[in-house]
Amino acid sequence: MIIILAGGKSTRMGKEKPVLKIADKEMLLWVYNESSKIDETLVALSKNTPKTKELCLRERIPFVNTPGRGYVEDVQWLLKEFGPFVSVSADLPFVKACDIALIRSELEKKKTSITGVLPLNIVPKDLRVATYRGYAIVGINGVSYEGEEFVELRNPLLALNVNTPRELELANRVAKLLHPKFT
Numbered sequence: 001m002i003i004i005l006a007g008g009k010s011t012r013m014g015k016e017k018p019v020l021k022i023a024d025k026e027m028l029l030w031v032y033n034e035s036s037k038i039d040e041t042l043v044a045l046s047k048n049t050p051k052t053k054e055l056c057l058r059e060r061i062p063f064v065n066t067p068g069r070g071y072v073e074d075v076q077w078l079l080k081e082f083g084p085f086v087s088v089s090a091d092l093p094f095v096k097a098c099d100i101a102l103i104r105s106e107l108e109k110k111k112t113s114i115t116g117v118l119p120l121n122i123v124p125k126d127l128r129v130a131t132y133r134g135y136a137i138v139g140i141n142g143v144s145y146e147g148e149e150f151v152e153l154r155n156p157l158l159a160l161n162v163n164t165p166r167e168l169e170l171a172n173r174v175a176k177l178l179h180p181k182f183t
Contacts, residue, residue, distance in 0.1 A: 002035045002100060003078055004028065005139075006090035007046030007066050012163045018052040018090040020168060023175035027162060028052060030093040032061055035086075037097040038104060043090070044078060052090075079143055084111075089139030093171055094157035094178075099140055106151045107142030114142030116158070117150045123159040 006018040006028055013020070018028035028043065035041040043061055045053050046068030056063040064081070066074040075087065086104045088095060099116070106114045117135035129136040135150060138158040142151075162171050 001082055001085045002039050002041045002088060002104070003064075003082070003085050004031055004035060004041060004043045004088050004090050005071075005074070006043050006052050007049050007068055007074060008071065009048045013165065013168070016049055016051045017162060018049060019055050020162070022093050022162075022168070022171045023179055026055055027093050027171075028055060028061075028090050029059065031088055031090055031095055032059075034095050034097045035088055035100050038100050039086070042082075044074065046074065075143055079145070084142070084144040087139075087141045087143050089161065091162040092139050092158060092160075093162060094155070094160060094174065095140065096155055099153050099155050099158060102153065103140050103142050103151060106149070107144060110147075110149060111144060112142075112147030112149055113144045114149055114151050116140035116153050118153055118156065118159055122154065122156045124156060127159045129159050129161075 010017045019026050043056055043063040044066050045063050046066050048068055066077055103114055103116050116138045118138055120136055123129055123136045136159050139161055160171055162168050
């Protein structure tokens with residue numbers, strides 16, 4: 001199972017991120033369209049994301065309401081409710097089905113939690129990324145009951161996690177380059 005995490009407060013953006021449009025398409029739809037190619041996909045919402053819930057209802061996207069107590073607490077709740085799953089952040093508009101499939105495969109094979117990472121040498125230089133142990137951490141993970149292993153991904157656009165208005169603007173520019181039919 002794949003669960004798109006879409007219940008955050010979006011404090012850096014100042015508005016509900018999953019419904020913000022990139023090239024005239026809501027960010028959640030970019031992620032959902034890729035993840036649903038791989039496996040059953042569910043969107044995790046909370047009281048913080050009423051507009052995202054409306055989008056899910058309108059598009060007939062399955063969702064679950066989490067307690068909304070915070071990222072770690074909600075992921076733990078989802079693990080208890082659904083067992084091991086692949087989590088994908090709703091603010092990764094350039095995630096590809098192959099990225100998700102790799103994390104899913106590693107989760108199934110290793111039966112341990114998986115953290116998707118990018119080697120720093122493929123991260124575009126002008127992006128600010130969260131780093132840990134010499135890698136850029138991206139928002140695709142295999143969530144399990146124990147352990148942690150890193151899995152290197154090769155899609156440099158995973159470094160563009162849309163958290164701020166500047167990153168939203170950049171994502172729109174990238175989308176227009178990649179998908180000129182939207183412009």
